[in-house]
């Protein structure tokens with residue numbers, strides 16, 4: 001099969017590698033859509049990587065000994081390799097599992113971990129069945145495009161009475177805007193990149209330039225009832241404290257971005273609730289995810305700005321590096337229109 005690796009020369013290169021083998025409850029999935037996340041950031045570091053990508057939607061081709069899925073099932077591939085047995089995994093919080101499985105050792109495959117590939121291995125309980133009325137391209141939004149924003153908006157119980165401030169309109173921020181909008185909230189956004197400002201506007205959000213001197217006053221004036229919830233996706237160190245200052249008393253703040261230490265003002269005087277949100281719970285929140293996807297198809301098409309073949313991953317990373325994009329999808333078997 002074809003897999004994309006990062007070379008020591010700082011390129012993303014498509015190479016021929018062995019197709020991985022199913023074993024026990026670990027099944028082989030044909031990767032039809034591989035959404036790109038932050039892998040491009042490692043491209044220039046001169047270190048070889050062959051484990052690129054954790055997002056995928058595709059079709060089960062070898063169900064091994066699985067009793068949960070069959071060959072032909074359309075699925076979303078969840079990230080990581082949670083054990084499926086611990087207290088976190090049993091509740092669907094596989095992302096927080098402390099005892100992950102070693103799929104390569106269990107199957108004897110040298111590949112199968114990465115989704116920048118034509119095939120990937122996954123324990124069957126980490127495959128989310130895709131409803132018949134949802135295309136694989138839209139289902140692929142159930143990875144990092146919509147996942148972290150779903151976690152944040154669900155955890156903060158965002159609804160029609162909320163005014164939500166999203167920091168950053170990169171792919172995760174755009175997903176947070178879609179989630180908050182779908183739940184009926186008014187959405188304000190802090191973003192400086194004009195390309196992404198425009199995407200956010202077309203999603204119905206009100207956009208503010210974070211570097212303009214008057215922005216915080218303008219946000220306060222635009223939301224006289226106060227910002228009830230904020231979602232930080234930018235990863236900029238100073239932003240959590242800024243958002244904490246903009247949220248109304250007894251409001252909520254979700255930190256979605258991986259980044260530096262989070263520094264916040266004292267929480268007691270403001271009553272602020274702070275949530276760390278990593279990915280999403282595909283056991284508890286699956287119905288909410290499918291409802292959000294069904295209700296946001298045009299928005300998903302809008303923010304998925306680029307579709308490239310797997311072999312074009314290097315060029316796709318150039319696009320990501322430029323910031324002139326929303327979410328970028330790779331298609332390891334060509335774009336079928338599925």
Ligand SMILES: [Zn+2]
Nearest residue numbers: 037038055144
């Ligand atoms: Zn991701």
Ligand SMILES: [Zn+2]
Nearest residue numbers: 083086089097
């Ligand atoms: Zn576990």
